Amino acid sequence: MKxxxxxxxxxxxxxxxxxxxDYFxxxxxxxxxxxREHTDDRDIDDVRAAIEGCPTEALALVED
Structure with missing residues (x-):
């Protein structure tokens, strides 16, 4: 995911x-x-938490 x-x-x-x-x-x-532009499986929960925690909704994950 990117x-x-x-x-x-x-x-x-x-x-x-x-x-x-490790990403931001x-x-x-x-x-x-x-x-790091691409996530790996071991970090996906942290990245999703960062996306959900963004108050301006500036972050997203997309399929490669």
Missing amino acids: LCVDRTKCTGLGICESLAP EIDDAGQLLVL
Whole structure:
């Protein structure tokens, strides 16, 4: 599965980073960095929690 970010919605709050730090990072300028675009099965729960926890609904998973 592939991570998608709607950059027009992302406000850089960092909830995703706290829930899935191997996949998301907020840089010094407050911009979201996607560290790994594709998820693997062992991390899928953390990634889904980050997506569900995003208050602006800027994150999504799509099939490859």
